[in-house]
Amino acid sequence: MKPLILASQSPRRKQLLEQVQLPFSIQVSNVDENVLEKLPEDLVVSLAYQKAAEVYRQFPTQVVLGADTIVTAGGEILGKPKDAQEAKNTLRKLSGTLHQVLTGVAILSEEKEVTFVEKADVQFFSLTEEEIEDYVKSGEPFDKAGAYGIQGIGATLVESIRGDYFTIVGLPIAKVVRALREFPIQRDPF
Incomplete structure (x- = not known):
């Protein structure tokens, strides 16, 4: 049996793997996440694959798991905001709208490679300027695609979701666990 490595520094991905009791270690990749000219589905799988491959x-x-999450609205990819103004602008774009969150996954080993993308739709409430200001002041938007985290204070911005909640958090854990069953990894029984 082989060790599993998570190619991500995301505390959310780490927490989800711990939640399902998969033993793993972390090795952070240094892949440039600047958006390339690709369709969102292709981009998110490509970034996940690049992270895992590195x-x-x-x-x-060993077996390496890479993942990447992007948010799209109106055909635009909304990355991690660089500053407070960009976070506010992103939240204004999402206010009162339906947008899509995509998480790409790549699992690599000597024996095989598996890649896939999961999508979820998120409907935001219409946000007031005060709500946007307060949320940005919380500091939560700055390391998250689309400038919000549904697993934190950002949950208060979300009216509804259609799809897998964990895809929005950053790792569609049920599908990942099922995909990992095809790999000879060390695992705790559950």
Whole structure:
């Protein structure tokens, strides 16, 4: 049995793997996440694959899991905001609208490679300027695609979702666990 490596520094992805009692270690990849000219589905899987591949090259006898999450609204990819003004602008775009969250996953080993993308729709409430200001002041938007985290204070901005909640958090954990069953990884019984 092989060790599982998570190619991500995301505390949310780490927490989700711990939640399902999968033993793993973390090796952060340094892949440039600047948006390239690709369709969102292709982009998010490509970034997940690049992250996993970078770590896999260092640990070719192990199983490596990479993931990436993007938010799209009106055909625009909304990345992580660089500053408070960009976070406010992003939240204004999302206010009162339906947008899509995509998480791409790549799992690499000597034996095989699996990639997939999961999508979820998120409807935001119409936000007041005060709500936007307060949320940005919380500091939560700054390391998250689309400038919000549904697993934190950002949950108060969300009117409804259609799809897998964990895709929005950053790792569609049920599908990941099922995909990992095809790999010879070390696991705790559950």
